[in-house]
Amino acid sequence: MRGTGKADVFVMLAHPVGHAKSPGIFNEIFEQKGLDSLMVPLSCRPEDFDTFWAGITAAENIRGVIISVPYKVPVYHKCAAAHDRAARVQSANSVRRQADGTWYADNFDGVGFIDGLKAGGHRIAGRRILQVGAGGAGASLTYC
Known part of the structure; x- marks a missing residue:
């Protein structure tokens, strides 16, 4: 069953986010695989990003974030570590929470x-x- 209180939560972050297809795609995959996971689309105004990111980080069951415009560079700078692909362009299109609660960035756009x-x-x-x-x-x- 998907979406219980023990669910791993993933976020699709963009502003605006209405065009995002990732939540539907990922939720279908989670359902097919029988995973207790879900992805939700979230947005915030760019001027509220720091507050928003603090909230994402405080939410312990958020495991990862898919990032789109305009947050790829700001999210990268919130991460403690990064794959070389992300580090060399200082931009992230995905981040995952590490065991210590910090974020790890990657960028596989290219x-x-x-x-x-x-x-x-x-x-x-x-x-x-x-x-x-x-x-x-x-x-x-x-x-x-």
């Missing part, structure tokens, strides 16, 4: 995009590209 191109049969090596945008996702893509 590698996910490149893997998708390769899976679609697109040759990348030796090709020229035009990249428009260098925000959290764009910066991650640049380093792949």
